[in-house]
Amino acid sequence: MEKASPLLKNKNFLYATEFFSGMSIMAVELGASRLLAPYFSSSQIVWTIIIGTIMIALALGNVWGGRRADSDKNPAKLYRRLIFAAIWIGAIPVLGKYLILGIAGALIVAIDTNLLIWAAFLSCMAIFVLPLFLLGTVTPSLVKYSTDNLEHNGRIVGNLNAFNTIGSIIGTFLPTFVTIPAVGTAITFLIFSGVLLSIGIIYFLSIGAKKICAGAIFIFIASSIAGNSNSFAFWEKNILYEGESIYNYLQVKETPSKIIFSTNVLFGVQSLKVKGGGLTGMYYDYALAAPLLTGGKKILILGMGTGTFAEQCGKYFPGSEIKGVEIDEKITFLAEKYFDLPADVEVLTYDGRAFLQSDKNIYDVILVDAFQDISPPFQMSSTEFFTLVKNHLSEGGVMVVNMNMRASGAGNINEYLIDTIGKSFSALKIIDASGVTNKVLFAAADEKILNNLRARAETLDDENLSRLMIHTAENWTEPTLGKNILTDDRAPVEMLSMRALDNLIQKNLGRYKEIYRREGLNGLLKSF
Numbered sequence: 001m002e003k004a005s006p007l008l009k010n011k012n013f014l015y016a017t018e019f020f021s022g023m024s025i026m027a028v029e030l031g032a033s034r035l036l037a038p039y040f041s042s043s044q045i046v047w048t049i050i051i052g053t054i055m056i057a058l059a060l061g062n063v064w065g066g067r068r069a070d071s072d073k074n075p076a077k078l079y080r081r082l083i084f085a086a087i088w089i090g091a092i093p094v095l096g097k098y099l100i101l102g103i104a105g106a107l108i109v110a111i112d113t114n115l116l117i118w119a120a121f122l123s124c125m126a127i128f129v130l131p132l133f134l135l136g137t138v139t140p141s142l143v144k145y146s147t148d149n150l151e152h153n154g155r156i157v158g159n160l161n162a163f164n165t166i167g168s169i170i171g172t173f174l175p176t177f178v179t180i181p182a183v184g185t186a187i188t189f190l191i192f193s194g195v196l197l198s199i200g201i202i203y204f205l206s207i208g209a210k211k212i213c214a215g216a217i218f219i220f221i222a223s224s225i226a227g228n229s230n231s232f233a234f235w236e237k238n239i240l241y242e243g244e245s246i247y248n249y250l251q252v253k254e255t256p257s258k259i260i261f262s263t264n265v266l267f268g269v270q271s272l273k274v275k276g277g278g279l280t281g282m283y284y285d286y287a288l289a290a291p292l293l294t295g296g297k298k299i300l301i302l303g304m305g306t307g308t309f310a311e312q313c314g315k316y317f318p319g320s321e322i323k324g325v326e327i328d329e330k331i332t333f334l335a336e337k338y339f340d341l342p343a344d345v346e347v348l349t350y351d352g353r354a355f356l357q358s359d360k361n362i363y364d365v366i367l368v369d370a371f372q373d374i375s376p377p378f379q380m381s382s383t384e385f386f387t388l389v390k391n392h393l394s395e396g397g398v399m400v401v402n403m404n405m406r407a408s409g410a411g412n413i414n415e416y417l418i419d420t421i422g423k424s425f426s427a428l429k430i431i432d433a434s435g436v437t438n439k440v441l442f443a444a445a446d447e448k449i450l451n452n453l454r455a456r457a458e459t460l461d462d463e464n465l466s467r468l469m470i471h472t473a474e475n476w477t478e479p480t481l482g483k484n485i486l487t488d489d490r491a492p493v494e495m496l497s498m499r500a501l502d503n504l505i506q507k508n509l510g511r512y513k514e515i516y517r518r519e520g521l522n523g524l525l526k527s528f
Contacts, residue, residue, distance in 0.1 A: 015163045039123075058136035070144065082138070088131040245329070258275060261331075273340065289473075302369065382486045382491050397444070415484050
């Protein structure tokens with residue numbers, strides 16, 4: 001048994017241990033959300049998985065730690081656990097993304113439903129349960145080590161909990177507002193790993209146990225060198241930019257014909273710029289029917305992204321007054337740097353609904369293209385929101401909505417959105433965008449407004465746009481309305497969107513699942 005540390009004679013070191021443990025727990029929890037978000041989104045579902053998993057780990061750690069403290073009052077055991085937890089946390093930037101992709105890849109061929117939910121849950125279990133379990137042993141152990149008599153027991157326990165809570169508060173705000181935006185998720189894990197490691201090292205140096213300190217420092221340095229990278233899409237080539245903001249993982253990639261912007265690794269393209277100009281081949285092109293129908297004098301874009309639709313409107317409808325709303329200021333910076341956002345386009349850093357509530361202007365076109373990862377924000381999906389949009393449209397105005405998934409089955413996300421929009425607008429048209437999974441919905445106060453599309457398309461000078469608008473007029477349909485209404489009180493958009501994405505993944509991967517079932521792993525590898 002190691003000799004007792006002189007540090008323990010002063011309870012301040014124990015309080016410091018509690019403080020930095022609480023700080024590290026919250027920092028790891030927030031880091032977990034940013035590590036998983038590029039692969040599984042940062043929806044309420046993923047947050048529920050993260051919080052639930054971590055709470056289970058902490059609870060089990062509390063129980064086991066209390067029993068260990070009663071059976072063995074040696075503080076060195078606790079500080080060994082702290083060092084091990086710190087080393088594990090420091091290794092997350094090195095191994096975490098490979099574990100996530102490995103688990104997701106295995107589940108693709110193993111299960112048929114709820115792929116993303118299971119992948120997120122098992123990834124969280126594999127990466128975060130052990131270090132959080134070990135950190136859960138801290139409080140019951142420190143109570144045992146710091147309590148000399150029952151007379152002051154309540155005060156000591158209260159002090160320990162207070163230090164834990166204060167550390168947790170700092171561990172909540174510091175990653176979100178300082179470290180993640182400034183240096184990224186990987187270095188954030190390393191920073192808090194280093195802080196936690198320092199507590200353990202200080203303890204063992206105080207008792208002369210230098211070997212464990214040297215080994216822990218060596219592993220931490222190795223993890224820092226290997227894990228000092230913010231690259232989540234490590235297999236991608238031609239990446240012009242990869243980073244993080246308060247809200248998103250951000251990526252700009254270049255191909256021979258396009259510059260592409262994404263806010264996640266696994267779920268496609270959010271904005272793009274076609275080199276040399278012209279149509280994009282995506283849903284933005286179909287959305288141009290809205291300014292064509294209205295003359296496009298005043299256009300508002302809720303969910304500006306890097307300005308693809310704004311650039312298209314400026315090109316095909318010169319003289320339009322275009323205003324964009326984008327909640328993530330860093331996306332606007334990327335729009336100006338990589339996507340040549342026109343200087344005459346005004347962009348406001350604001351939540352789309354909050355902007356409408358404070359804005360008094362009336363618009364001819366309002367594009368609703370706001371997404372929180374794979375789903376629209378719930379506050380921009382309700383009947384109250386779409387009524388607000390309608391109130392900001394001119395008499396002949398058109399709202400156009402990007403629906404990013406061709407969901408199928410009764411009660412899917414698109415049915416809910418269509419039914420909800422239909423409660424505010426009497427005229428609706430919808431069309432599938434060719435070559436992508438998006439649907440584009442047009443809404444107006446009067447059917448006559450939408451019926452003018454073909455006649456206006458035939459007057460266009462640009463042959464490609466004219467052809468596409470005629471195709472849209474001939475192929476869009478009037479959706480059948482049901483009773484699936486989203487409200488501010490009830491809008492389960494994350495669950496609906498996750499279900500729709502799961503269906504899309506299973507549909508697209510069906511061929512590979514069949515090969516795996518028939519020919520095994522070797523057959524699957526040969527098929528790529």
